Amino acid sequence: MADQFRTGPMPVSDQPEVEPREECGVFGVWAPGEEVAKLTYYGLYALQHRGQEAAGISVADGSQIVVFKDLGLVSQVFDEQVLSSLRGHVAVGHCRYSTTGSTTWENAQPTFRTTAIGSGLSLGHNGNLVNTAELRERAVEQGLLSRNGATTDSDLLTGLLAAGAADKGLEQAAVELLPTVRGAYCLVFSDESTLYAARDPHGVRPLVLGRLERGWVVASETAALDIVGASFVREVEPGELIAIDAAGLRSSRFATPDPKGCLFEYIYLARPDTTIAGRSVHATRVEIGRKLAAEQPVEADLVVPVPESGVPAAIGYAQASGIPYGTALVKNAYVGRTFIQPSQTIRQLGIRLKLNPLRDVIRGKRLVVVDDTIVRGNTQRALVRMLREAGALEVHVRIAAPPIRWPCFYGIDFASRAELIANGLDLDGIRRSIGADSLGYATLESLIAASEQPKTRLCSACFTGEYPIELPEDALIGKHLLEGIEKGVAGAAAPLAPAGYGAEDALRRP
Ligand code: SF4
Numbered sequence: 329m330a331d332q333f334r335t336g337p338m339p340v341s342d343q344p345e346v347e348p349r350e351e352c353g354v355f356g357v358w359a360p361g362e363e364v365a366k367l368t369y370y371g372l373y374a375l376q377h378r379g380q381e382a383a384g385i386s387v388a389d390g391s392q393i394v395v396f397k398d399l400g401l402v403s404q405v406f407d408e409q410v411l412s413s414l415r416g417h418v419a420v421g422h423c424r425y426s427t428t429g430s431t432t433w434e435n436a437q438p439t440f441r442t443t444a445i446g447s448g449l450s451l452g453h454n455g456n457l458v459n460t461a462e463l464r465e466r467a468v469e470q471g472l473l474s475r476n477g478a479t480t481d482s483d484l485l486t487g488l489l490a491a492g493a494a495d496k497g498l499e500q501a502a503v504e505l506l507p508t509v510r511g512a513y514c515l516v517f518s519d520e521s522t523l524y525a526a527r528d529p530h531g532v533r534p535l536v537l538g539r540l541e542r543g544w545v546v547a548s549e550t551a552a553l554d555i556v557g558a559s560f561v562r563e564v565e566p567g568e569l570i571a572i573d574a575a576g577l578r579s580s581r582f583a584t585p586d587p588k589g590c591l592f593e594y595i596y597l598a599r600p601d602t603t604i605a606g607r608s609v610h611a612t613r614v615e616i617g618r619k620l621a622a623e624q625p626v627e628a629d630l631v632v633p634v635p636e637s638g639v640p641a642a643i644g645y646a647q648a649s650g651i652p653y654g655t656a657l658v659k660n661a662y663v664g665r666t667f668i669q670p671s672q673t674i675r676q677l678g679i680r681l682k683l684n685p686l687r688d689v690i691r692g693k694r695l696v697v698v699d700d701t702i703v704r705g706n707t708q709r710a711l712v713r714m715l716r717e718a719g720a721l722e723v724h725v726r727i728a729a730p731p732i733r734w735p736c737f738y739g740i741d742f743a744s745r746a747e748l749i750a751n752g753l754d755l756d757g758i759r760r761s762i763g764a765d766s767l768g769y770a771t772l773e774s775l776i777a778a779s780e781q782p783k784t785r786l787c788s789a790c791f792t793g794e795y796p797i798e799l800p801e802d803a804l805i806g807k808h809l810l811e812g813i814e815k816g817v818a819g820a821a822a823p824l825a826p827a828g829y830g831a832e833d834a835l836r837r838p
Contacts, residue, residue, distance in 0.1 A: 351533070351597065351739040352437070353378035354452040355421040355552055356516035358523035358572040359543025365414035367556045368421035371545070372402045374552040377599060378454070379425035382436035386450035388520045389416035393448035397422075397436040417543075418518045422452035425741065429479035438517075439478065439486040444494035447519050451489070453482035454548055455512030455533050456739040458799055463488065463509065485509065489517070499571050499578075502526060506569065506582045511797060512590075512738035514564070516546055522573040529583035530797060531566030532590050532738045532787055534604050544572045549602040563605070587785040588796040592740060594779045595729045596700050600640055607780045610640050615778035616728045616770055617644020617698060624768025625649065626696055626724045632656035634699040634711065635683070641728035642698035649696075656690050656715070657683045679710040691719030697764075701729045703742065705749035708762040716763075725764040730772045734793045742790060 353375025357364045368385045383405040384397025394414060398405045402423055422437035429435045438450040457463065460481040467473050472487040485505075492501025498519050512532035517524045525546040527535045538545040538558030545558040553560055564570060567583035590597070593604055600610035620641065631651050633642030636659060646653035660682055695715060702708055712723045731750030735742045745751050749758055759767035772791055776783050789795045 351378055351425055351456075351741075352452070352454040353421075353423045353548045353552070354454045354514055354516040354535070354546075355419075355548070356452070356518070356523050356525060356546040357419045357540075357543060357556075358417065359540050359545075360417040360574075361542050362417070362540065363411075364416060364419035365411045367540075367545070368419040369402065369406055369411055370555050371547055371552045372421045372423050374555040374599075375423055375548050376402055378548060378597070379423040381426055381431045382422075382424040382433075384422050384424075384436050384438050384452075385411075385414060386420045386438040386440065386518065387414040387416040388418040388448070388450075388518050390521045393440070393450050393518070393520060395438055395440045395450055397433070397438065399431065399433060399436060418521065418523050420450050420452050420516050420518050420523070422516075426480075429481075429483075432477070432479075434477040435480050435483070437480075437482060439480070439483045441486045441490035443490045447493070449486060449490045449493060449498065449517060449519055451482065451486045451515060451517035453480075453485065454514040454535075454739065455528065456737060457481040457485070457509060457511035457513060458737055458797060459510040460484065461800065481511075485513075485515075486517075493519070498522070498524065499569070499580075502569055503580060503582045514548065522571055524572075525564050525570045526582070527564045527566055527568060529567035529586050530588040530787070531563075531585065532588060532797075534589070534593060534598065534602070535564040537561045537564055537570065544577060546570070549598055549604075551599045551602045554601070560603075588787040589781060589785060590738065590740075591775060591779065591786045591788045592729075592736070592790060595775065596637060597740070605779075605781055605785075612778045612780070613640030613700075613728065614644035614647070616775055617641035617646075618648040619644075619774035619778060620698070620726050620728055620768070620770045621645040621648035623771060623774060624726055626726075626766055626768075628694040628696045628722070628724055630654045630656065630689070630693050631696045631698060632689075634697060634707075635659040637700045638698045638728070641700065641726075642696075645696065645698050645726060651696060654689055656686050656695065656718075657711075658686060659683055679707060679714060683711070683714070685714055685718035687718045690715055693720055694722040694724070695720050696724045696726055698726050698728060700727070701732060702727055702749060702758065702762075703732055704747050705758060705762050708764070712763045722765045723763075724766045725759075725762065725768075727767075727769045729775060730769050730791045731758075732790050734790050736790050737795065737799055738787065738789075738797065740790070 355368050355371035357367050365387050382399045383402040386395040420438045438452045440450045442448050463484045467484050467487050472491050513528045514533045514535040515526045536550050538553035539561050540558050550560050566585040566587050569580050569582050571578045594612045598609045602609045631642050631646040631653050633639040715723050733750050787796050
Protein backbone atom coordinates (compact mmCIF):
# COMPACT_ATOMS: atom_id res chain seq x y z
CA MET A 329 0.00 0.00 0.00
CA ALA A 330 1.15 3.49 -0.57
CA ASP A 331 0.09 6.93 0.41
CA GLN A 332 0.70 10.37 -0.98
CA PHE A 333 0.00 13.76 0.47
CA ARG A 334 0.74 17.37 -0.15
CA THR A 335 0.96 20.75 1.41
CA GLY A 336 -0.82 23.73 -0.06
CA PRO A 337 0.72 24.54 -3.42
CA MET A 338 2.57 27.80 -3.86
CA PRO A 339 0.92 29.92 -6.59
CA VAL A 340 3.01 29.79 -9.74
CA SER A 341 2.87 33.58 -10.01
CA ASP A 342 4.74 33.86 -6.74
CA GLN A 343 7.79 32.00 -7.92
CA PRO A 344 11.07 33.82 -8.42
CA GLU A 345 11.29 35.59 -11.76
CA VAL A 346 14.76 34.36 -12.70
CA GLU A 347 17.54 32.65 -10.84
CA PRO A 348 16.52 29.01 -10.62
CA ARG A 349 19.16 26.81 -11.99
CA GLU A 350 18.65 24.29 -14.73
CA GLU A 351 18.06 20.54 -14.61
CA CYS A 352 17.59 18.61 -11.32
CA GLY A 353 19.27 16.93 -8.38
CA VAL A 354 18.56 13.38 -7.20
CA PHE A 355 19.43 11.69 -3.94
CA GLY A 356 18.63 8.29 -2.45
CA VAL A 357 19.35 6.49 0.81
CA TRP A 358 18.99 2.89 1.95
CA ALA A 359 19.92 2.80 5.62
CA PRO A 360 17.94 0.86 8.27
CA GLY A 361 18.16 2.56 11.65
CA GLU A 362 19.01 5.97 10.19
CA GLU A 363 16.75 8.99 9.85
CA VAL A 364 16.66 8.66 6.08
CA ALA A 365 14.34 11.62 5.47
CA LYS A 366 16.71 13.96 7.31
CA LEU A 367 19.74 12.57 5.47
CA THR A 368 17.89 13.14 2.20
CA TYR A 369 16.96 16.66 3.25
CA TYR A 370 20.62 17.52 3.78
CA GLY A 371 21.57 15.75 0.58
CA LEU A 372 19.06 17.84 -1.35
CA TYR A 373 20.33 20.93 0.42
CA ALA A 374 23.75 20.23 -1.08
CA LEU A 375 22.12 19.79 -4.50
CA GLN A 376 19.86 22.84 -4.30
CA HIS A 377 21.83 24.59 -7.06
CA ARG A 378 20.59 21.94 -9.52
CA GLY A 379 16.93 22.84 -9.12
CA GLN A 380 15.09 25.47 -7.13
CA GLU A 381 11.50 25.21 -8.35
CA ALA A 382 10.30 22.22 -6.30
CA ALA A 383 11.55 19.63 -3.85
CA GLY A 384 10.31 16.29 -2.60
CA ILE A 385 11.19 13.25 -0.53
CA SER A 386 9.58 9.80 -0.52
CA VAL A 387 10.13 7.41 2.35
CA ALA A 388 9.46 3.67 2.40
CA ASP A 389 9.35 1.54 5.53
CA GLY A 390 8.93 -1.95 4.09
CA SER A 391 5.16 -1.78 3.84
CA GLN A 392 4.27 1.63 2.40
CA ILE A 393 5.66 4.64 0.58
CA VAL A 394 4.89 8.21 1.60
CA VAL A 395 5.72 11.11 -0.71
CA PHE A 396 5.97 14.72 0.44
CA LYS A 397 6.66 17.36 -2.19
CA ASP A 398 5.86 20.95 -3.02
CA LEU A 399 6.96 23.95 -5.02
CA GLY A 400 9.79 25.89 -3.43
CA LEU A 401 13.29 25.44 -2.09
CA VAL A 402 14.21 22.44 0.04
CA SER A 403 14.19 24.62 3.15
CA GLN A 404 10.75 26.00 2.26
CA VAL A 405 9.14 22.64 1.56
CA PHE A 406 10.38 20.78 4.64
CA ASP A 407 10.50 21.57 8.31
CA GLU A 408 11.41 19.57 11.39
CA GLN A 409 7.85 18.36 11.93
CA VAL A 410 7.41 17.08 8.37
CA LEU A 411 10.81 15.38 8.33
CA SER A 412 10.14 13.69 11.67
CA SER A 413 6.89 12.27 10.28
CA LEU A 414 8.66 10.67 7.32
CA ARG A 415 9.85 7.38 8.78
CA GLY A 416 11.39 4.40 7.03
CA HIS A 417 14.66 2.94 5.82
CA VAL A 418 14.54 3.91 2.13
CA ALA A 419 14.28 7.46 0.82
CA VAL A 420 14.28 9.12 -2.60
CA GLY A 421 14.83 12.87 -2.88
CA HIS A 422 14.54 15.32 -5.75
CA CYS A 423 14.99 19.05 -6.33
CA ARG A 424 13.57 20.27 -9.60
CA TYR A 425 14.16 22.75 -12.30
CA SER A 426 11.64 22.08 -15.08
CA THR A 427 13.18 20.92 -18.34
CA THR A 428 10.01 19.03 -19.33
CA GLY A 429 6.54 20.21 -18.35
CA SER A 430 5.42 23.27 -16.45
CA THR A 431 6.20 24.23 -12.88
CA THR A 432 3.25 22.70 -11.08
CA TRP A 433 2.82 20.65 -7.94
CA GLU A 434 1.81 17.68 -10.07
CA ASN A 435 5.14 17.83 -11.93
CA ALA A 436 7.23 17.99 -8.75
CA GLN A 437 9.11 14.81 -7.88
CA PRO A 438 9.46 12.09 -6.67
CA THR A 439 6.74 10.91 -9.03
CA PHE A 440 4.52 8.16 -7.66
CA ARG A 441 2.54 5.26 -9.13
CA THR A 442 1.00 2.08 -7.78
CA THR A 443 1.38 -1.19 -9.65
CA ALA A 444 -1.50 -3.51 -10.56
CA ILE A 445 -0.62 -5.67 -7.54
CA GLY A 446 -0.83 -2.72 -5.18
CA SER A 447 2.82 -1.98 -4.46
CA GLY A 448 4.17 1.53 -4.87
CA LEU A 449 6.92 3.14 -6.92
CA SER A 450 8.44 6.58 -6.36
CA LEU A 451 11.02 8.02 -8.73
CA GLY A 452 13.36 11.00 -9.08
CA HIS A 453 14.86 11.86 -12.48
CA ASN A 454 17.70 14.15 -13.53
CA GLY A 455 18.01 14.66 -17.29
CA ASN A 456 15.76 14.86 -20.29
CA LEU A 457 14.47 12.09 -22.52
CA VAL A 458 14.43 12.51 -26.30
CA ASN A 459 11.95 9.75 -27.21
CA THR A 460 9.21 11.11 -24.95
CA ALA A 461 6.62 11.13 -27.75
CA GLU A 462 7.31 7.45 -28.44
CA LEU A 463 7.08 6.60 -24.73
CA ARG A 464 3.80 8.47 -24.52
CA GLU A 465 2.39 6.41 -27.38
CA ARG A 466 3.36 3.26 -25.50
CA ALA A 467 1.73 4.61 -22.34
CA VAL A 468 -1.45 5.45 -24.27
CA GLU A 469 -1.59 1.94 -25.76
CA GLN A 470 -1.27 0.44 -22.29
CA GLY A 471 -3.68 2.91 -20.67
CA LEU A 472 -0.95 4.31 -18.45
CA LEU A 473 -1.31 8.05 -18.94
CA SER A 474 -1.24 9.93 -15.67
CA ARG A 475 -4.59 10.90 -14.21
CA ASN A 476 -2.97 13.26 -11.76
CA GLY A 477 -2.17 16.04 -14.25
CA ALA A 478 1.57 15.39 -14.50
CA THR A 479 3.11 16.33 -17.87
CA THR A 480 6.70 15.15 -17.60
CA ASP A 481 8.83 12.50 -19.22
CA SER A 482 9.68 11.33 -15.69
CA ASP A 483 6.01 10.59 -14.94
CA LEU A 484 5.68 8.59 -18.17
CA LEU A 485 8.73 6.58 -17.21
CA THR A 486 7.28 5.91 -13.77
CA GLY A 487 4.02 4.69 -15.30
CA LEU A 488 5.80 2.34 -17.70
CA LEU A 489 8.04 1.00 -14.93
CA ALA A 490 5.12 0.41 -12.58
CA ALA A 491 3.22 -1.42 -15.34
CA GLY A 492 6.16 -3.74 -15.98
CA ALA A 493 6.76 -4.31 -12.28
CA ALA A 494 3.31 -5.81 -11.72
CA ASP A 495 4.12 -9.17 -13.29
CA LYS A 496 7.93 -9.36 -13.38
CA GLY A 497 9.09 -7.27 -10.43
CA LEU A 498 10.58 -3.78 -10.51
CA GLU A 499 14.20 -4.80 -11.07
CA GLN A 500 13.42 -6.91 -14.13
CA ALA A 501 10.96 -4.29 -15.41
CA ALA A 502 13.75 -1.68 -15.28
CA VAL A 503 16.26 -3.97 -17.03
CA GLU A 504 13.75 -4.46 -19.86
CA LEU A 505 12.42 -0.91 -20.11
CA LEU A 506 15.58 1.19 -19.82
CA PRO A 507 17.26 0.00 -23.05
CA THR A 508 14.23 1.41 -24.90
CA VAL A 509 14.46 4.83 -23.23
CA ARG A 510 16.61 7.39 -25.09
CA GLY A 511 18.11 10.58 -23.75
CA ALA A 512 19.75 11.67 -20.52
CA TYR A 513 18.58 10.09 -17.30
CA CYS A 514 19.92 9.53 -13.85
CA LEU A 515 17.16 7.76 -11.95
CA VAL A 516 16.79 7.08 -8.25
CA PHE A 517 13.67 5.10 -7.40
CA SER A 518 12.25 2.78 -4.79
CA ASP A 519 9.46 0.40 -3.96
CA GLU A 520 8.52 -0.33 -0.33
CA SER A 521 11.86 -1.89 0.56
CA THR A 522 14.48 -1.53 -2.19
CA LEU A 523 16.43 1.47 -3.48
CA TYR A 524 17.34 1.53 -7.18
CA ALA A 525 19.64 3.78 -9.20
CA ALA A 526 20.17 3.82 -12.95
CA ARG A 527 22.21 5.94 -15.35
CA ASP A 528 21.69 6.21 -19.09
CA PRO A 529 24.22 4.44 -21.35
CA HIS A 530 25.86 7.78 -22.18
CA GLY A 531 26.22 8.89 -18.56
CA VAL A 532 25.34 12.44 -19.61
CA ARG A 533 24.58 13.56 -16.05
CA PRO A 534 26.64 12.54 -13.04
CA LEU A 535 25.48 9.95 -10.47
CA VAL A 536 27.61 8.57 -7.65
CA LEU A 537 27.41 5.83 -5.05
CA GLY A 538 28.44 6.39 -1.43
CA ARG A 539 28.70 4.28 1.71
CA LEU A 540 27.32 5.08 5.14
CA GLU A 541 28.26 3.10 8.21
CA ARG A 542 24.84 1.45 8.12
CA GLY A 543 23.77 1.84 4.53
CA TRP A 544 24.18 3.29 1.06
CA VAL A 545 23.63 6.62 -0.65
CA VAL A 546 23.28 7.63 -4.31
CA ALA A 547 23.50 11.27 -5.37
CA SER A 548 23.89 13.55 -8.35
CA GLU A 549 27.16 14.96 -7.04
CA THR A 550 29.91 13.88 -4.66
CA ALA A 551 29.38 17.10 -2.68
CA ALA A 552 26.06 15.64 -1.49
CA LEU A 553 27.86 12.55 -0.18
CA ASP A 554 30.22 14.77 1.80
CA ILE A 555 27.41 16.65 3.49
CA VAL A 556 25.79 13.48 4.90
CA GLY A 557 29.11 11.90 5.91
CA ALA A 558 29.04 9.20 3.23
CA SER A 559 32.28 8.04 1.69
CA PHE A 560 32.58 8.00 -2.10
CA VAL A 561 32.58 4.46 -3.47
CA ARG A 562 32.34 4.93 -7.23
CA GLU A 563 30.25 6.40 -10.01
CA VAL A 564 27.13 4.58 -11.09
CA GLU A 565 28.34 3.41 -14.50
CA PRO A 566 26.63 4.43 -17.72
CA GLY A 567 24.11 1.70 -18.57
CA GLU A 568 24.15 0.29 -15.03
CA LEU A 569 21.22 -0.51 -12.74
CA ILE A 570 21.91 -0.81 -9.02
CA ALA A 571 19.52 -2.35 -6.49
CA ILE A 572 20.09 -2.09 -2.74
CA ASP A 573 18.12 -4.00 -0.11
CA ALA A 574 18.61 -6.28 2.87
CA ALA A 575 20.39 -8.78 0.61
CA GLY A 576 23.06 -6.16 -0.21
CA LEU A 577 23.95 -4.30 -3.40
CA ARG A 578 23.33 -5.84 -6.82
CA SER A 579 24.57 -4.39 -10.08
CA SER A 580 23.39 -5.24 -13.57
CA ARG A 581 24.04 -3.81 -17.03
CA PHE A 582 21.05 -2.97 -19.17
CA ALA A 583 23.07 -1.41 -22.02
CA THR A 584 26.62 -1.17 -23.35
CA PRO A 585 28.22 2.01 -22.00
CA ASP A 586 29.01 4.76 -24.50
CA PRO A 587 30.05 7.66 -22.22
CA LYS A 588 29.21 11.22 -23.33
CA GLY A 589 29.46 13.20 -20.09
CA CYS A 590 28.15 16.76 -20.15
CA LEU A 591 31.07 19.17 -20.56
CA PHE A 592 28.92 21.96 -19.20
CA GLU A 593 28.80 20.28 -15.79
CA TYR A 594 32.50 21.12 -15.42
CA ILE A 595 32.25 24.78 -16.32
CA TYR A 596 28.93 25.78 -14.86
CA LEU A 597 26.47 23.26 -13.50
CA ALA A 598 28.18 21.19 -10.85
CA ARG A 599 29.40 22.50 -7.51
CA PRO A 600 33.12 23.33 -7.46
CA ASP A 601 33.61 20.89 -4.56
CA THR A 602 32.25 18.02 -6.65
CA THR A 603 34.38 15.48 -8.49
CA ILE A 604 33.24 14.13 -11.87
CA ALA A 605 34.94 11.13 -13.47
CA GLY A 606 37.78 11.53 -10.99
CA ARG A 607 38.40 15.18 -11.85
CA SER A 608 37.74 18.03 -9.39
CA VAL A 609 35.35 20.58 -10.84
CA HIS A 610 37.20 23.40 -9.07
CA ALA A 611 40.57 22.27 -10.46
CA THR A 612 39.04 22.06 -13.94
CA ARG A 613 37.75 25.61 -13.71
CA VAL A 614 41.09 26.97 -12.45
CA GLU A 615 42.86 25.19 -15.29
CA ILE A 616 40.45 26.64 -17.87
CA GLY A 617 41.32 30.09 -16.46
CA ARG A 618 45.03 29.38 -16.85
CA LYS A 619 44.55 28.32 -20.45
CA LEU A 620 42.34 31.33 -21.09
CA ALA A 621 45.13 33.64 -19.90
CA ALA A 622 47.55 32.01 -22.35
CA GLU A 623 45.08 32.14 -25.25
CA GLN A 624 43.52 35.53 -24.54
CA PRO A 625 46.17 37.72 -22.87
CA VAL A 626 45.60 41.40 -22.11
CA GLU A 627 47.45 44.14 -20.27
CA ALA A 628 45.48 45.02 -17.15
CA ASP A 629 45.76 45.94 -13.46
CA LEU A 630 43.31 43.53 -11.86
CA VAL A 631 41.58 40.20 -12.60
CA VAL A 632 38.06 40.14 -11.13
CA PRO A 633 35.58 37.25 -11.18
CA VAL A 634 31.86 37.44 -11.75
CA PRO A 635 30.80 35.71 -8.52
CA GLU A 636 30.39 32.90 -7.78
CA SER A 637 30.89 30.66 -10.77
CA GLY A 638 33.56 32.86 -12.39
CA VAL A 639 35.83 32.68 -9.33
CA PRO A 640 37.96 29.57 -10.05
CA ALA A 641 38.63 30.58 -13.68
CA ALA A 642 39.58 34.10 -12.54
CA ILE A 643 42.02 32.59 -10.02
CA GLY A 644 43.56 30.55 -12.85
CA TYR A 645 43.71 33.58 -15.14
CA ALA A 646 45.46 35.63 -12.45
CA GLN A 647 47.93 32.82 -11.66
CA ALA A 648 48.92 32.34 -15.29
CA SER A 649 48.98 36.01 -16.28
CA GLY A 650 50.66 37.39 -13.16
CA ILE A 651 47.96 40.09 -12.94
CA PRO A 652 46.72 40.50 -9.34
CA TYR A 653 43.39 38.88 -8.44
CA GLY A 654 40.81 40.99 -6.65
CA THR A 655 37.20 41.21 -5.59
CA ALA A 656 35.34 44.02 -7.31
CA LEU A 657 31.78 42.71 -7.20
CA VAL A 658 29.81 41.71 -4.12
CA LYS A 659 27.05 39.21 -4.67
CA ASN A 660 23.81 39.19 -2.73
CA ALA A 661 23.58 35.45 -2.14
CA TYR A 662 19.90 35.58 -1.23
CA VAL A 663 18.47 37.17 -4.37
CA GLY A 664 16.27 34.70 -6.18
CA ARG A 665 15.94 32.56 -3.07
CA THR A 666 12.74 34.18 -1.96
CA PHE A 667 9.21 33.93 -3.26
CA ILE A 668 8.62 37.65 -2.90
CA GLN A 669 8.47 39.22 -6.34
CA PRO A 670 10.53 42.40 -6.67
CA SER A 671 8.42 45.42 -7.49
CA GLN A 672 8.73 47.02 -10.92
CA THR A 673 10.94 49.78 -9.49
CA ILE A 674 13.27 47.29 -7.88
CA ARG A 675 13.32 45.05 -10.94
CA GLN A 676 14.54 47.95 -13.05
CA LEU A 677 17.68 47.96 -10.99
CA GLY A 678 18.40 44.71 -12.82
CA ILE A 679 21.83 43.36 -12.11
CA ARG A 680 22.23 45.53 -9.00
CA LEU A 681 19.84 43.19 -7.26
CA LYS A 682 22.51 40.53 -7.60
CA LEU A 683 25.83 42.34 -7.79
CA ASN A 684 27.14 45.57 -6.36
CA PRO A 685 30.52 47.12 -7.31
CA LEU A 686 33.31 47.97 -4.88
CA ARG A 687 34.06 51.45 -6.21
CA ASP A 688 37.32 51.93 -4.30
CA VAL A 689 38.76 48.79 -5.85
CA ILE A 690 37.52 49.52 -9.37
CA ARG A 691 38.24 53.27 -9.76
CA GLY A 692 41.07 54.01 -12.21
CA LYS A 693 41.81 50.35 -12.99
CA ARG A 694 42.05 48.33 -16.18
CA LEU A 695 39.99 45.24 -15.35
CA VAL A 696 39.91 41.70 -16.71
CA VAL A 697 36.43 40.40 -15.87
CA VAL A 698 36.20 36.60 -15.92
CA ASP A 699 32.80 34.93 -16.33
CA ASP A 700 31.84 31.33 -17.04
CA THR A 701 29.61 31.77 -20.10
CA ILE A 702 27.75 34.29 -22.25
CA VAL A 703 24.29 33.23 -23.31
CA ARG A 704 22.22 36.26 -24.32
CA GLY A 705 24.75 38.86 -23.23
CA ASN A 706 22.33 40.85 -21.08
CA THR A 707 24.18 40.18 -17.83
CA GLN A 708 27.59 41.08 -19.26
CA ARG A 709 26.22 44.25 -20.88
CA ALA A 710 24.82 45.45 -17.58
CA LEU A 711 27.97 44.42 -15.77
CA VAL A 712 30.33 46.29 -18.09
CA ARG A 713 28.18 49.40 -17.78
CA MET A 714 28.17 49.09 -14.01
CA LEU A 715 31.95 48.73 -13.83
CA ARG A 716 32.49 51.76 -16.06
CA GLU A 717 30.12 53.80 -13.92
CA ALA A 718 32.16 52.69 -10.91
CA GLY A 719 35.28 54.21 -12.50
CA ALA A 720 36.95 51.37 -14.44
CA LEU A 721 39.35 52.69 -17.09
CA GLU A 722 39.05 49.60 -19.28
CA VAL A 723 36.90 46.48 -19.07
CA HIS A 724 38.21 43.34 -20.79
CA VAL A 725 35.80 40.39 -20.67
CA ARG A 726 37.16 36.83 -20.69
CA ILE A 727 34.83 33.83 -20.87
CA ALA A 728 35.82 30.41 -19.54
CA ALA A 729 33.96 28.53 -22.29
CA PRO A 730 33.52 28.73 -26.06
CA PRO A 731 30.47 30.55 -27.48
CA ILE A 732 27.18 28.69 -26.88
CA ARG A 733 25.44 28.32 -30.23
CA TRP A 734 23.10 25.36 -29.76
CA PRO A 735 20.37 24.43 -27.29
CA CYS A 736 20.63 21.45 -24.99
CA PHE A 737 18.13 18.59 -25.19
CA TYR A 738 19.65 16.55 -22.40
CA GLY A 739 18.40 18.41 -19.35
CA ILE A 740 19.58 22.02 -19.49
CA ASP A 741 17.23 24.89 -20.20
CA PHE A 742 19.14 27.20 -22.54
CA ALA A 743 17.74 29.98 -24.67
CA SER A 744 16.43 29.24 -28.14
CA ARG A 745 18.99 29.49 -30.93
CA ALA A 746 17.63 32.87 -31.94
CA GLU A 747 18.29 34.25 -28.46
CA LEU A 748 21.86 33.01 -28.17
CA ILE A 749 24.04 36.04 -28.78
CA ALA A 750 26.80 33.99 -30.42
CA ASN A 751 24.39 32.92 -33.15
CA GLY A 752 23.62 36.35 -34.46
CA LEU A 753 26.93 38.15 -33.94
CA ASP A 754 30.62 37.55 -34.57
CA LEU A 755 33.22 38.11 -31.85
CA ASP A 756 33.54 41.84 -32.43
CA GLY A 757 29.77 42.18 -32.71
CA ILE A 758 29.36 40.55 -29.30
CA ARG A 759 32.11 42.75 -27.86
CA ARG A 760 30.36 45.88 -29.10
CA SER A 761 27.00 44.61 -27.94
CA ILE A 762 28.20 44.17 -24.37
CA GLY A 763 30.34 47.33 -24.51
CA ALA A 764 33.67 45.73 -23.53
CA ASP A 765 37.10 47.00 -24.59
CA SER A 766 38.05 43.46 -25.57
CA LEU A 767 36.45 40.03 -25.44
CA GLY A 768 38.00 36.56 -25.49
CA TYR A 769 36.61 33.05 -25.14
CA ALA A 770 38.31 29.83 -24.07
CA THR A 771 38.63 27.29 -26.86
CA LEU A 772 36.82 23.96 -26.85
CA GLU A 773 40.19 22.20 -26.94
CA SER A 774 41.25 23.97 -23.73
CA LEU A 775 38.01 23.12 -22.04
CA ILE A 776 38.30 19.46 -22.94
CA ALA A 777 41.96 19.36 -21.91
CA ALA A 778 41.12 20.97 -18.55
CA SER A 779 38.44 18.33 -17.88
CA GLU A 780 41.11 15.62 -18.38
CA GLN A 781 38.51 13.50 -20.19
CA PRO A 782 38.98 12.17 -23.71
CA LYS A 783 36.98 14.20 -26.22
CA THR A 784 35.18 11.04 -27.33
CA ARG A 785 33.70 10.56 -23.84
CA LEU A 786 32.16 14.04 -23.64
CA CYS A 787 29.08 15.83 -24.94
CA SER A 788 29.85 19.33 -26.21
CA ALA A 789 26.77 19.76 -28.38
CA CYS A 790 25.83 23.23 -27.11
CA PHE A 791 29.18 24.46 -28.48
CA THR A 792 29.41 22.33 -31.62
CA GLY A 793 25.88 21.28 -32.59
CA GLU A 794 27.06 17.65 -32.71
CA TYR A 795 24.46 15.85 -30.60
CA PRO A 796 25.71 12.48 -29.36
CA ILE A 797 22.21 11.08 -28.75
CA GLU A 798 20.11 11.18 -31.86
CA LEU A 799 17.26 13.68 -31.72
CA PRO A 800 13.77 13.07 -33.10
CA GLU A 801 12.18 15.25 -35.74
CA ASP A 802 11.30 18.84 -34.83
CA ALA A 803 7.70 18.22 -33.82
CA LEU A 804 8.56 15.52 -31.32
CA ILE A 805 10.72 17.37 -28.85
CA GLY A 806 10.48 20.42 -26.61
CA LYS A 807 9.92 21.40 -23.01
CA HIS A 808 6.14 21.50 -23.34
CA LEU A 809 5.77 18.62 -25.80
CA LEU A 810 3.42 16.59 -23.60
CA GLU A 811 1.29 19.59 -22.73
CA GLY A 812 1.12 20.43 -26.45
CA ILE A 813 -0.05 16.90 -27.26
CA GLU A 814 -2.71 17.09 -24.54
CA LYS A 815 -4.00 20.31 -26.08
CA GLY A 816 -3.76 18.94 -29.61
CA VAL A 817 -1.01 21.33 -30.66
CA ALA A 818 1.88 18.88 -30.90
CA GLY A 819 4.50 20.20 -33.24
CA ALA A 820 4.18 23.75 -31.99
CA ALA A 821 7.48 23.27 -30.22
CA ALA A 822 10.30 23.38 -32.73
CA PRO A 823 13.47 21.81 -31.36
CA LEU A 824 15.79 24.71 -31.95
CA ALA A 825 13.41 27.18 -30.36
CA PRO A 826 11.20 25.03 -28.14
CA ALA A 827 8.24 26.72 -26.52
CA GLY A 828 9.16 27.82 -23.07
CA TYR A 829 12.89 27.86 -23.70
CA GLY A 830 14.43 31.19 -22.96
CA ALA A 831 11.17 32.64 -21.74
CA GLU A 832 12.94 34.21 -18.79
CA ASP A 833 16.68 34.62 -18.49
CA ALA A 834 18.33 32.53 -21.17
CA LEU A 835 20.56 30.54 -18.87
CA ARG A 836 19.28 30.36 -15.35
CA ARG A 837 22.04 31.54 -13.12
CA PRO A 838 22.89 30.29 -9.67
S1 SF4 B 1 24.42 20.03 -24.98
FE1 SF4 B 1 25.81 21.13 -23.59
S2 SF4 B 1 24.67 21.34 -21.67
FE2 SF4 B 1 23.64 19.74 -22.88
S3 SF4 B 1 24.54 17.80 -22.23
FE3 SF4 B 1 25.72 18.47 -24.00
S4 SF4 B 1 27.44 19.67 -23.13
FE4 SF4 B 1 25.88 19.44 -21.53
